[in-house]
Amino acid sequence: MVWVDYDGESRRVRAYVAKNGSRPGVPVLDAPLDLSAVLLGKRAYFGFSASTGVKYQFNCVRMWNMTVERLLDSSTAGRSISGRKIGAAVGVPCAIVLAIGLLAGLYIRRKSKMVAGVTAVDLSAIPGMPREFDFRELKRGTNNFDEKMKLGQGGYGVVYRATVAGEGGRSMEVAVKQFSGANTKGQENFLAELSIINRLRHRNLVKLIGWCHQNGVLLLVYDLMPNGSLDRHLFPRSGDAPSRTLSWEQRYKVAAGVASALNYLHHDYDHVVIHRDMKPSNIMLDAAFNARLGDFGLARALDADKTSYTDRAGLPGTLGYIAPECFHTGRATRESDVFGFGAVVLEIVCGRRNSCCHPAGCSQLLEEAWELHGAGSLLEAVDPRLAGAFDEAEAERLLLLGLACSHPNPGERPQAQAILQILTHSAPPPDVPASRPAFMWPAVLVKGDEEMYTSGSSATCSTVMTSSLLR
Template sequence: MGGAGRSLLRRLPTAAAAALFLLLLLPPTAHSQSTPKENVTFSFSSFDDSFRSTNLTVNGDSSIAQGALQITPDTLNQASYLVNRSGRVLYSQPFKLWEYTPANVNGSSSSSSSNNGNSSSSSNSNSNSNKYVASFSTSFTINVFRQTNTTPGEGIAFLIAPSLDAPPPGSDGGYLGLTNATLDGNASNHFVAVELDTVKQPYDPDDNHVGLDVNGVVSVANASLDLQIAPVAPANYTLWIDYDGGVRRIRVYMAAEGRPQPPSPVLDAPLDLGQFVLQRSYFGFSASTGSDYELNCVLAWNMTVERLRDKKRLPRWALGLAVGLPCAALLLGLIAGLYYVRRRRVGDDPSMLAGALLRSLPGTPREFDYKELKKATNNFDEKMKLGQGGFGTVYEGVLVGAGDNGETIEVAVKKFARANTKGQEEFLAELTIINRLRHRHLVRLIGWCHQNGELLLVYDYMPEGSLDQHLFGGPEKPLLNWARRYNVLSGVASALHYLHNEYDQRVVHRDLKASNVMLDRDFNARLGDFGLARALDVDRTSYADLELDGVPGTLGYIAPECFHTGKATRESDVYGFGAVILEVVCGLRPRCEVGGFHYLVDWVWKLYREGRILEAVDVRLAGDFVGADAERLLLLGLACSHPIPGERPKTQDIMQILLRSMQPPAVPPFKPAFVWPSAVPDGDGETTTTTTASGLTGSSYYASSAGWTSNYVSRDGHVSEDDVPMV
């Protein structure tokens, strides 16, 4: 221990110094090979709709009715309602399915895998061979019903999913609610499914088979069945799926309900879950119908999953130290911090207390050294700049050895523009919010740095840049085709629904725009830039800025009521999403000169009134789009752009509309006048109309992210727009 350390210890209480000494001596813990396995079990003998809010997440065209999970609609009263549907029902809690282990700790699993001929496992890279993979067993009872003299379609699957997201748009038909034509086969899907397929596609052996699907619907293993999945005479079946994480193998059994598990599986195949699924994944079911339909019902479900333990069992005396020493270490840190603060005024090092606060947050991501990020971005070289906005500049960077397996990774480093108190507030707001968000359509935060007055956040690098670059970036970026545009909007809607309804707090993004929608390597949308986002308590409906801060956001995306209230709400986020929809479909910015109008929404509304709404579609697509979907999106964009916040659709409905399972809301032929006060949020986040019209329209006011006073005049005396890409 150096002289500085000894000097500090002399100033600390003796007990604290002793605690630190013991902490340094305590050996590191590891996964113990001799630790007995522990399992997590849940069981549903039948299903009730009350499970929807507690145990199960129901998405797409699924429902819970008649004591069963109806993975696709369960009515036979209207056959047209049953075609081209897809749904998912997932257990709401994730399970940890694999973890990295120290060398040779689980060597027996690796050798066992090789001895069983599992070529997938034995050929794994080092990143997979040193993973401990959990085992699980599940059984469930299904009823796949078809009407007399009809052909069944399409199928049902047991699913291991990366998130609780709804099925992607276009996942009906042969995609079984798992994927769609754009996403099928992508490694980024991170799903594994056991399908029971009742339609023969070109890649299928027949129209009655079981298959193992990995990231796509072209099965990596399949087998024809003797039992009819959808028999002419209705029948229930029980399926058993056993997965052995030690030998990396999955076995599927099937029998009529009430019969015991057969001795031989209908499907026996190698499968390394650690290679394909996310570490924490979700179990459940998906299903679809096509031009032919069937009722896909799950009647009961039992599940047992091995619980992975991160630490070995300690003796009682060591357990006492393990519990007591962190408390002592915390006390030591507080004492050292107080000593340091007394020696230096806080103003001398503004990053000191903020850094201490960040390190104390639960689950805070990795803290990077400033020199490391400086080197990664070539000293923040202008050539590495990805974008610049009101809160800072984003640089591309390369971090050597920073990946989970020590590999080199590409990152985006956001360097905040101001290191003063305001800059720290923005930095802390963004970090504390996005740090706890987990969704496949949100940009992932990797780490942070707060040193020498510099504030930096480190994100996943998005190789395809931002959405607006592909819409307006010129020849260096490929023009997005129609399928990708629809998929991007579906991804943004999914992320927005998560922020508004599925996170433990309501989050309003407050700056939803095309330049804040990033695209990964497969052109999937990732919503980013949480510099303006705020988390709300569940009993609040809006976030009010300080009066001097004015109205946050970007021109063309700000809801008209925000200029009067200074508050951001979920409804104002939906307004911004409506602007993005029209921008993506039309290929024009929300504020533009088009057809004699200054705003895109006004022009589209006129075309809709005249029955020419499809003329608004981006001419660069040269007619290569789906007319029904284009009209659906344009009507949804107008509905989201309604001047009255209470008339805008909720994200739950937006998701259903994009899944094509619900029609867009009725849109009036003339754009309604903006009414103020138009609506007041109630305790449930809904809105109620209160007074009469003022005769003002939403197009009458302008604002920018630079900030506005209550008289709608910019503080710097001019209008500035922030339309550059941000992470």
């Protein structure tokens, strides 16, 4: 609980914080504050405001109460009484605003010491939240999170298959994503994914069914994708159950589905959403092999006046799918998402993993595709497991699109809208140079994104060129 006192006579504000309902004797804030010179004779408005700095979290005001001491005017009180009246009437609500900001700062400092920083947040009270699952139901549905129920694992945590009660009491199979521990990064990914994916509605996005936060465990519940992730089909691992090679029609449909999801995130949703982790293991396949883009733990929704997002904790993502300019700016943009999509497209067509051999964003697969394109034999890059059973015109279209999206300079990459038009045959394949262009820094600016690719200071505005073949 929070108590805020403002004394209009002494011109001081005091704030008290306690976990229970007992007001402590020592304030956490005791500072001079003179509001009479600013608010005297003006209309004041009451409200709440807070900031958590570079971090983010859900904060709910569960209840508030304001008490104003009414003081009678008298000729003997003079300006002292008048000032106190004004201070009590308009100073208290304004001081509460300051106290809320203080509490947000205290909460962030205390966050690293808590078992789980979201324990103080009633997520179920947030409008539009999906179903809240009971931990015991998910524990029972995963057979106590049995290793045999595991569907996948990554830096975020583990995904399990589970059976839970659905509508009408009928059982349904779901995927339960358990975040690694209760550390700060796990909490951030949990809150980011929950807040973003919960608001998105698109046929090519994995559907969020519900969530659970009990016993210090963070869980998200998704629709189960019967055909697993795309990488399991493109790059089968030893020990996996044998699966049929994806047909050409299935591959093209997957690429078009991911492009549709990307276009929705970048252009059709209320805010620009940057996924920041485009790769085959984050693309799920439903029963009809339709693509569903998932794993929004690294995704960020941008404010209306922003075109990029900078993670101060470092550069997230996977080598081979990270655009080269990100290593200079540390910023994620729509163009960097498109670069990751281009790497995925090449993997879909070629059936080979985009293993990165250089930290500047190139890969062996990408280099070989450029070489074959320059030699006029681009179709030789198509997955040999297809045994020639593919549409040559569509294969060339996809390969050229993959190269265009992988252009070293962000301003030359097609936007998601153009990508979708190319894949739906509403636009011709992109024009691609015969050889891989050199990476130049600072990059050519994208119209409207002038602030994205500046190098920081004029003293460092030299141009960096990287050979088209990094060997």
